[in-house]
Each structure stands twice: as structure tokens, then as C-alpha cells.
Amino acid sequence: MSSGNLQPIQGMSDLSAPEIRLWQEIEGKARRILSLYGYEEIRTPVLEYTSVFTRSIGDATDIVQKEMYTFEDRGGRQISLRPEGTASVMRYAAGLGPEAEGLRLYYIGPMFRCERPQAGRKRQFHQLGSEMIGQASPAADVETLALQMHLLSSWGLEGCSVEINTRGLPEDRQAVAEGLAAALQPHREALCEDCRRRFDANILRILDCKKDACKKIADGLPPVTDFMSEASRQYLDEVKRLLDLLNIPVRLNPRLVRGLDYYVHTVWEITHGALGAQNAIAGGGRYRMEMDGRTIDGVGFAMGLERVVSALQAALQGQAPVAGERPVWLVSMGQKAFEENMVLAQTLRLRGLSCGFNLTPGSMKSQMRAANRAQAAQAIIRGDREIESGAFLLKNMADGVQQELDMPALLNTLLDSRIDPAHTPAKAETTNPAGSP
RNA sequence: GUGGGUGUAGCUCAGUUUGGCAGAGCACCAGGUUGUGGCCCUGGUCGUCGCGGGUUCAAAUCCCGUCAUCCACCCCA
Numbered sequence A: 001m002s003s004g005n006l007q008p009i010q011g012m013s014d015l016s017a018p019e020i021r022l023w024q025e026i027e028g029k030a031r032r033i034l035s036l037y038g039y040e041e042i043r044t045p046v047l048e049y050t051s052v053f054t055r056s057i058g059d060a061t062d063i064v065q066k067e068m069y070t071f072e073d074r075g076g077r078q079i080s081l082r083p084e085g086t087a088s089v090m091r092y093a094a095g096l097g098p099e100a101e102g103l104r105l106y107y108i109g110p111m112f113r114c115e116r117p118q119a120g121r122k123r124q125f126h127q128l129g130s131e132m133i134g135q136a137s138p139a140a141d142v143e144t145l146a147l148q149m150h151l152l153s154s155w156g157l158e159g160c161s162v163e164i165n166t167r168g169l170p171e172d173r174q175a176v177a178e179g180l181a182a183a184l185q186p187h188r189e190a191l192c193e194d195c196r197r198r199f200d201a202n203i204l205r206i207l208d209c210k211k212d213a214c215k216k217i218a219d220g221l222p223p224v225t226d227f228m229s230e231a232s233r234q235y236l237d238e239v240k241r242l243l244d245l246l247n248i249p250v251r252l253n254p255r256l257v258r259g260l261d262y263y264v265h266t267v268w269e270i271t272h273g274a275l276g277a278q279n280a281i282a283g284g285g286r287y288r289m290e291m292d293g294r295t296i297d298g299v300g301f302a303m304g305l306e307r308v309v310s311a312l313q314a315a316l317q318g319q320a321p322v323a324g325e326r327p328v329w330l331v332s333m334g335q336k337a338f339e340e341n342m343v344l345a346q347t348l349r350l351r352g353l354s355c356g357f358n359l360t361p362g363s364m365k366s367q368m369r370a371a372n373r374a375q376a377a378q379a380i381i382r383g384d385r386e387i388e389s390g391a392f393l394l395k396n397m398a399d400g401v402q403q404e405l406d407m408p409a410l411l412n413t414l415l416d417s418r419i420d421p422a423h424t425p426a427k428a429e430t431t432n433p434a435g436s437p
Numbered sequence B: 001g002u003g004g005g006u007g008u009a010g011c012u013c014a015g016u017u018u019g020g021c022a023g024a025g026c027a028c029c030a031g032g033u034u035g036u037g038g039c040c041c042u043g044g045u046c047g048u049c050g051c052g053g054g055u056u057c058a059a060a061u062c063c064c065g066u067c068a069u070c071c072a073c074c075c076c077a
Helices: A019-036 A050-057 A062-067 A086-100 A138-154 A170-190 A193-201 A203-208 A212-219 A230-245 A305-315 A335-350 A364-373 A384-389 A407-419
Strands: A047-049 A070-072 A078-081 A104-112 A124-133 A160-166 A263-272 A280-291 A294-304 A328-332 A355-357 A378-382 A392-396 A402-405
Touching: A019 A104, A019 A124, A019 A138, A019 A305, A047 A050, A047 A086, A050 A062, A050 A078, A050 A086, A050 A280, A086 A104, A086 A124, A086 A280, A086 A294, A124 A138, A124 A305, A138 A160, A138 A230, A138 A263, A138 A280, A138 A294, A160 A230, A170 A193, A170 A203, A170 A212, A193 A203, A203 A212, A230 A263, A263 A294, A280 A305, A294 A305, A328 A335, A328 A364, A335 A355, A335 A378, A335 A384, A364 A378, A378 A384, A378 A407, A392 A407, A402 A407
Parallel strands: A328 A355, A328 A378
Antiparallel strands: A047 A078, A070 A078, A104 A124, A124 A294, A160 A263, A263 A280, A280 A294, A378 A392, A392 A402
8 A cells, every 4th residue: 555645634534335334234223213212313514613612512621622623714713623413413402492392313424533543533433423402301311321222232233331320410510529539638649640630630530540559549439429419319310210120231330430521410331342442332421501591401322333333343253244236247249239238227227126237348258257246146148149039148146047038037037036135144134133143 | 642563566465683686365357268257277467665865886674754554542432
């Protein structure tokens, strides 16, 4: 691979066959399931005023401070490529006013964060997310989680684990920070360098430090709920009770921290073991944000589609990838047959049959090779003899058997063969697809 | 932003230690079969060795710089 400038911008990539078929399948299933839960798609602009993100996600967060693509447009306005989807949907909802209450919206599309790329992290990546506006009730949080589990199982993605925690209400934050500070004060010198910095900058983050020394200290701390109000604790209890009712297996992780400022109450994260360091395929939670003087509540999730795809690919290891459609290949000997075949191709396609042919025919051998490469199910061979007699030589590419047919018989045979097409096993359409290795 | 690995044919990679003709497998094209693919055999096409500079009679190989990519940290989906 030479360098040159034929490659896309760093951290961005072209998605094409064959993986794109898996993407399409994932998206198609997702759209169906989201509609079962009453969600409608929303497509917001990829560019927003920078303030849409800074005010909701939080000025101090890493996303805003060092990861956004921000620039001035020709009119001197500060605009940014969206780093996530929730803020835009909230902007939309705030604009609707009271009408927005109860809205259920989902989005699928590219997001942009200017980070150093690594496994499971791109600068342009894709998220599928849902937002339910208002409905500040534990039942909404639990229904959202149920929807998400439904999506995962529809894709056949097994081996996910779900962790939940609570951020409490905004009013609890100061108490939580103070409580943690008091509890951590005696161990302050034993913390790692990063955590000593976090002590003042973002004390919650100490809870999920990966260093052994910090983990041990964090293990000894009281759960964050101890510092929260009674209302926050009751909310969490109700969420747990309802999750249990729906039989959704989650692990309560009192040290789970989520970085965005807008979260309140329930937060969660879904990870998958096959992913390496960036193992979170999805995150979600309840949020509350101020938009132009209005307070917007909601609950939603976001799933990283690249990560879902990698996890699925790991799970499907060794199994056939999603197959493309197998065409009929039209083989022509001579100019007359070639022209007749161009007409035939249109006839077949208008009847819903996938077909192809060499645009510059060449020898029969090369045309048959092309048929093979295109994974053709059958070939139709025509030369002067067939044109004269009006016959079609139909060859089954799998067993090599040929038969001579007239037009009606040809169409019948081809249409029949579409009814049980050679679908590969991996493309199972059951609700419980293969996935357990 | 920080640290490490890797850049050689369309793809996967040898060759770099110890400087000496640019390689293999797969893919592609053609022939073996004048109208029959896959398997097999034979032949063929495809290279600014990431880029720029330096050392040398001679550089893919050594030195300096640079870019890209992968992995990890930070953080997130």
C-alpha cells in the first residue's frame, strides 16, 4: 500500500462490501425493533453551533475540551461537528416546547471526535441512539434498557454485560463530591499521579481508575448512594425492582462513572469481551439539561456501531459472512448474441431477477470465469445457434448441468430457483440466530 | 497530547540483524480446451521498497527527518 493521498482523513474510513452488508442488516433490524417501541427516526444536522454541545455535555469534559472538531464558518460563527447525538435531539425537543413531552426518537449516523485512533475508536464513527423526552420515571429508564437488550439479541450479539449505577440528582452532586473528598482525604498521597489531579478536577473519576493501588482505595469507599438524597436512592431501587421484573440481568456497579455532565439518576454501560481496550459498545442513562432557559428531561442510549460490528464479527468467526445476491450471468458468443443478451438482462431485472454480463465479452472462457467470480447461480449461454433457434442454454453453476429451454420455460425455471435461493446459513432470519460458538 | 509496533506487487507477507540483480503465496490476464467456470499444468502483467534528505563504489537494508497506519495511555460509543 503506497501512501499518496488516496486514503481518507486520519481516523476516518470507507465502509464498503462485504462488511457494509452486515451494517445494513444491523440497521434494518434496528429500525424494525425501534418501531415496535414507538420510536421514529430523526435526522439532525451534522453541524451545530458549538454552544449546543458545550452547554449540554459540559465545558469541562474531555469531549468538549479536546475532542471536538470546532471551527469558524464563513460568517464567523463558531460551529462544531457533532461529537454525539443527544445534544442535537434535545435542541430539537426544546424548540418544540411542551409538544415534546413523551416523544420517542432515534438516530443513526456519523459522529466526530478528534482523538488518537485505536482499536474500536475512529474520528468519524457511527452511533445508533434513542431518546425518550420527559417521562421522568424509573419505568422509562427500564423500558429503554429493555429496548436495548432487544436490539442486541436481534443482532445475535451474545456475551454482553450490563452495568448500572446512579448519578443521583443534580442537587446531590455537591454532597457526593464532598463525601468522596472526605473519605479519600486520608489516602490522598497513596493515589496515582492522575488521581491526585482528579481529586480536584473530577473526583468521581477516581472511582474507575484502573491502577491497582487506586482500585484498592476505591474498594474501601462507601457507595456513592450513601451521599445522595433519599429520593435518588428510591429512584435507583425502583429501577432495580423493575429490571428484575422484566428479567433483565444487570450488575450494579457503584463505581461506574459516566463522563457527560448532563446525566442524572440512572446511568449504564454495556461492554463486550471480544473488543480490546475500548470494550464499551453502548452507554446510556437519564439526563437533564438546560436549553435556552428550558429544562429538558429525557432518557436514552447510544451504541457505537463500529464496536457492535466488531463484536459481531468476532462472534461469527468462522461462519460465512452475509452473502450478496447470486446473479444469473449472461454469456454471449458474438455481437448479435451480445445485443440480444442486453435486452434479456433488462427483461430479467424488470422481473426482479439479479443478473449480470461482461460489458466487453471476450472469450467464453473469460465470460465463464467472470460468472464464477460474480458467484453466479446460473449462466445463460447464447451464440448464433441459440439466437437462430430461439433457445436458451441454461447452466447450473453448482453442478454444471445444462438444459436447453425456450423463453417461458427459462423464466419459470429462474423464478422458481429464487424461491429457495442459496442463502448462506449465517443469514438466518430467526429471532435467535447462531452466535454461540 | 504521551508511549510502543509496523510501512516492500491489488491482498497477506519474506528479505533489513551482517549493504551487493526486487521476492513468495494468493489474486488478476492468457494458453492448455476454435462454444463452457471452479481443480490441475504452463506462461504473463503489476513495485516512486511510505516520502524527503544523508553516508557509501553500491541502500529495501545504515543515519537524520517526516508522513501514514496499528496498538496502548487519557477519555469515550
